[in-house]
Amino acid sequence: MINLNINQKSYEVDADPDMPLLWAIRDLVGLTGTKYGCGVAQCGACVVHLNGEAVRSCVTKVSRAEGKKIVTIEGLSKNNDHPLQLAWNEVNVPQCGYCHSGQLMSAAVLLRENPNPTDEDIDSAMSGNICRCGTYPRIRKAIHLAAELHKKEGGTK
Amino acid sequence: MAVILSMIGIMAFGLSTLNNRPNVTGETIQKIKKDSIASVRAFEQVYQVLMSPRCMNCHPSGDIPLQGDDSHLHEMHPKRGQDGKGVFAMKCANCHQPNNTPGLHTPPGNPDWHLPPADMKMVFQGKTAHELAKQLVNPKQNGNKSMKQLLEHADDGLVLSGWNSGEGRSQPPMSHAAFKKAWETWINTGAYAPKSK
Amino acid sequence: MSTNQVSRRDFLRVSGLAGTALCLGFYFPSSAKEAEIVNTSGVPKSEVELNAWIHIDTDGKVTIFNHRAEMGQGSFQSVPQIIAEELEVDLKEVNIILAQGNREKYGSQITGGSSTIRGSYKNLLKLSATARIMLITIAAKKWNVPITACYAESGHVLHKASGKKFHYGELVVDASKLEAPKEVVLKKISEYKLIRKPLHRQDTPLKTNGTAIFGLDKKLPGMLYATVERNPRLRGIVKSFDASAALKIPGVTKVFKVRMGVFNTFREGVAVVANSTWAAMQGKKALKVEWDDSGFEHINTTEIYRRQQEDLQTKEGLYLKKQGNPDDILRQEGKTIDVVYQTPYQSHSCMEPVNCVAHYQGDKVEIWGPIQAPEWVQDYISGQLGLPKEKVIVNMTFLGGGFGRKAFMDYPHEATMISKEIGAPVQVVWTREDDATQGPYRPGISYRCQGAIHNGEVTALKFRMSGQNNDHWRGGKTDQANRSTSEGFLKPYFDSIKNISFAEVQFETPVPTMWWRSVYASTNGFAYESFLDEVALAAGKDPLDLRRQYLQDERCQRLIDKMEEVSGWKKRKKNEGFGAAITECFSSTVGQIVKVSKDASGKIKIDQVWAVMDCGWYVNPDIIRAQVEGSIIMALGAATIHEITFKDGLVEQRNFYDYKMPRITDIPPIEVHIMENDADAGGVGEPGLPAFAPALTNAIFDLTGKRIRKLPFDLSAV
Known part of the structure; x- marks a missing residue:
């Protein structure tokens, strides 16, 4: 048994230590917001936070996550009100929506480390996340908006 | 083959710099038997390895690492960052695990995966043998490494991972043992640089 | 909106109320073009073949069934947005449920051909207005006032004079016993409160916190x-x-x-x-x-195009359309152009395998x-x-x-x-590798395009395509030309150019092929609209002027004016390349202008894309803009980044490392404009795609004099 701390809850999972964290989260814990896109760290659909870093859960073995804090899209905020989630709604970013769990989790690390990102910073942070629907222009716009919202809130989130 | 040496700088380094470094032991110095021909010959071997994709890909001329046996720009454009470990959501360790991920086209792994830091980029890409040799022995360009530390660097975990690079990637052009031997020979014979062309 | 998809509890609640709730359905007589609206409340399904989009329970809770798939194009928002307009309910207060497959209830549900809105909006408007009238009728009866003294708003019927009101739940049981009125008056566009407004999508919150169920x-x-x-x-x-x-x-x-x-x-x-x-x-x-x-032939990509292009030089193929006699004109005096275009196989590669x-x-x-x-x-x-x-x-x-x-x-x-x-x-x-290697694919197609120019005018166009016919995989006739041979090509050209033909030179492989966003328009558009640029050059005309001259149609003229206005086409400077293309598919016309220049290292850089969409009547302008933006980015990938190739019968691409995708770093600024008119609704999800590739390569020609006739091409190597 492996103990995983996901969104501040503890889960005991019966997983092979080599199982990628993605499948433990989705199939064993049952949190399906984190997506499978490529399985080889190419697309970013599976991004979760591991001790605050935007790791790709499809190549991260469950053993690496043991004893660390995992946050998935379900835990990004309590009420869907992270500045990024609010901005995503305001800008109507998602189309099919499948990649956006990963997009949001990547963007959240960007905003935490750089509350006022330039276009170039956004490129540097988000170039690992593929969107087949082509929502990139709106992702960019929404990250800028989220930075504004974040400032107005006094940076509490 | 006639080897014409570039004595400038390197010779001076071989003597004075070494002697002046406080962390170099007498033992290390004793080993050095200056032999410019053997040294340059050894460096030719070293250079082949350092310029192979497994080493050069993480010593790029720009701030984006290279990828693949053709050393193309790394696909999703991860940036070096101040500490060489990436930026924001694009840190090396987000994809590069402590070990190689199984399968073709998966991220190779190492617990300490990184590029040289922004203030000491240690660029290999585009360097001639002359330039690279000079850079390697210059503490201001080699990560503040003494000759002893340079010698030891041959067994650094990240250097070693070049020979354990994951499925489908070419190996450096010689074994690690052969590389290490050439590396040590190069340094222990005076760390001469081949002539600039 | 309180829930998204059918939870077991909600579903039971809704279906359990079928006897007492108002259920309006369409009856699709096999011969009729327009559905007849009937009251299906309490009618056993086996007796009448019917459907219900709207359920109202006695608490006044409204549930709207979306009969089409939600795959990003926005049906989950746009179908309810139509219904809520005429039903007079607050979109935030309704349940939206993705319906089950049921041809008898819903008619066509296939979410393809950009058909969701254009295929059902008239019926949905009428159905919703009918429900509203029935609810008002009951309220008027209860208050003993004329129907005209009442109106509906936010899920209530109100009496104008007294301000008295009932919520729909108080009226629904009696309303369900009424005969559906045969005629209802629909709102004018100027009266719309929801339709044509850029409302936020109801599925967005579900897609930002992981609760949307894929x-x-x-x-x-x-x-x-x-x-x-x-x-x-x-x-x-x-x-x-x-x-x-x-x-x-x-x-x-x-x-x-x-x-x-x-x-x-x-x-x-x-x-x-x-x-x-x-x-x-x-x-x-x-x-x-x-x-x-x-x-089964173990096919190779080089062999595919060799065979197609050899056949295009020797075979006439099956004609889909032919007017006048292009062959005669091409043999006569004047300038002629005869070139071949090539487009690749493509994978859909949805993010969800x-x-x-x-x-x-x-x-x-x-x-x-x-x-x-x-x-x-x-x-x-x-x-x-x-x-x-x-x-x-x-x-x-x-x-x-x-x-x-x-x-x-x-x-x-x-x-x-x-x-x-x-x-x-x-x-x-399916693993990503399964998804990439198993198809079906958009077929790779070669085009031979011939044109004649006499005294500066286009006198003949002859187009032949050779590539797999998707219809053959679905039992389509093999002795007829591909019905999509001219897809994407604007119809008014047939009025102004006397000699035109389109033919298919048949080509088969064992590789399954099928529809890929905008289907044949996605490849035809590149060949035909690039070729018109070549024709314009030969005729000594400005490329946009050529289109203006030969597209004698009011909507096309306005579209071209708009393209010219928003892009500053006439004010373009030296060292800037401008390219135009206009395509039509699924009843919508889209014009695009691409502007390119060279960066400091001499590489081509896309500075700006302007797109003008004429889709007639529309629901949500922001969804349209999003669809066009996305279509352009998908087209950018297909034109400059990825392709499916075959070696010895095996697909060579397996995942995003060798079927690469555009990333955020590759995206030019995109500006989308929507033409305002009340013509019948056209499609939105696909028509924005085909014009991009030719507008880009036409712009590159404008800047460099280099004509690109083969996709994909490496933008950094032009």
Whole structure:
């Protein structure tokens, strides 16, 4: 048994230590917001936070996550009100929506480390996340908006 | 083959710099038997390895690492960052695990995966043998490494991972043992640089 | 909006009230063009073939069923937005439910051909207005006032004079007993409160916190997971397989051969069933399978284009359209142009790989998945398994992209066969590699384009295409030209250019091909609109002026004016390349202008894309802008980044490392403009795609004099 701390809850999972964290989260814990896109760290659909870093859960073995804090899209905020989630709604970013769990989790690390990102910073942070629907222009716009919202809130989130 | 040496700088380094470094032991110095021909010959071997994709890909001329046996720009454009470990959501360790991920086209792994830091980029890409040799022995360009530390660097975990690079990637052009031997020979014979062309 | 998809509880609540709630449906007499609206409340389904989009319960809760797939294009918002307008309800207060597949209830549900709005908006408006009138009628009766003294607003009927009001739930039982009125007056565009407004999508909140349920997110009690190793040559059968290593993987429970229909043929594979997706994937890797694909050509990409282009030089092909005599004109005096364009095979590569959940239970089967055509799946599985249609229940989840790939029956069929074999519910997961290597693909096509110019005027155009015909995979006639040979080409050209022909020089391979966003327009548009640029040059005309001259149609003229105005076409400077293209498909016309220049290193840089969409009547301008932006980015990938190639019958691309995608760093600024008119609604999800590639290559020609006739091309190597 492996103990995983996901969104501040503890889960005991019966997983092979080599199982990628993605499948433990989705199939064993049952949190399906984190997506499978490529399985080889190419697309970013599976991004979760591991001790605050935007790791790709499809190549991260469950053993690496043991004893660390995992946050998935379900835990990004309590009420869907992270500045990024609010901005995503305001800008109507998602189309099919499948990649956006990963997009949001990547963007959240960007905003935490750089509350006022330039276009170039956004490129540097988000170039690992593929969107087949082509929502990139709106992702960019929404990250800028989220930075504004974040400032107005006094940076509490 | 006639080897014409570039004595400038390197010779001076071989003597004075070494002697002046406080962390170099007498033992290390004793080993050095200056032999410019053997040294340059050894460096030719070293250079082949350092310029192979497994080493050069993480010593790029720009701030984006290279990828693949053709050393193309790394696909999703991860940036070096101040500490060489990436930026924001694009840190090396987000994809590069402590070990190689199984399968073709998966991220190779190492617990300490990184590029040289922004203030000491240690660029290999585009360097001639002359330039690279000079850079390697210059503490201001080699990560503040003494000759002893340079010698030891041959067994650094990240250097070693070049020979354990994951499925489908070419190996450096010689074994690690052969590389290490050439590396040590190069340094222990005076760390001469081949002539600039 | 309070819930998103049918939770068990909500579904029971809704369906349990069927007898007392107002259910309006369309009756589709087989001969009628427009549906007749009838009151279906309490009518047993077996007696009348009907449908209900709107359910209102006695508490006043309104549920709207979206009969089309939501794959990003916005039906989950736009269908309810139409209904809420005429029903007079607050969109935030209604439940929206993705309907099950049911041809009898909903008519066509296939979410393709950009047809959701254009195919159903008139009926939906009428249906919703009818419901509103019936509710008002009952309220008026209760207050004993004329109907005209009452109006509806936010789920209530109000009496104008007194301000008294009923919520819909208080009226619905009596309203359900009324005969549906035959005629209703619909709102004018100027009266719309919701339609034509850029309302926020109701599915966005579900897609920002992980609660939207896509196909892969569907879980059932006792559900197992399966992967399938399918013939890498896309056809043929399993000769033998060795499961011993696969069965040693912890969690793998069963390995067996499975056969699934692929259009009018089939393919075989070996299924690995396990207790987690990962175990099933590990098991698949450990399988050893020997394939028999004898009898199928082991195709190579170079051979495909060699054969197509050889045939285009020697064969006339089957004519789809021919007016005048282009051959005679081409033989006469004047300038002629004769060139070949080439476009690649493409994969849909939805972010959500193909997958399906099936639960076979002997006398019935229930299916959940990212499905574009639920009623087709129902028909097909019913036929294959010999089950009555009502025993094949097909549920649409949200789709993580569709683009045409998820309109087929192969993967639900496969999942059903696996569930049948193991006697348990199963989720069949296609790996990214399966998704990339198994097709069906957009066909790669070569075009031969010939034109004659006399005294500066275009006197003849002759187009021939050679590439696989998708219709042949669905039993289409092989003695007729591909009906999409001229798709994308604007109809007014036929009025102004006397001699035009379009023909298909037939070409087949064993590779399954099928619709890919904007279908043949996506490749035709590149060939035909690039060629018109070449014709303009030969005729000594400005490319946009040529289009203006030959597109004598009021809407086209306005579109061209708009393109010129927003892009500053006439004010373009030296060192700037401007390219234009206009295409039409699925009843919408889109014009695009691309501006390029060279960066400091001399590489081509796309500075700006302007797109002008004329789709007639429309619902939500922001969804339209989003669809056009996305279409342009998808077109950018198909034109400059990726292609599917074949070597010895095997697909060479496997994942995003060799079928690369545009990333945020590759995206030029895109500006989308929508033409305002009240012409019949056209499509939105696809028509924004085809004009991009030719507008880009025309711009590159304008800047560099280099004509690109083959896609994809490397933008950094021009």
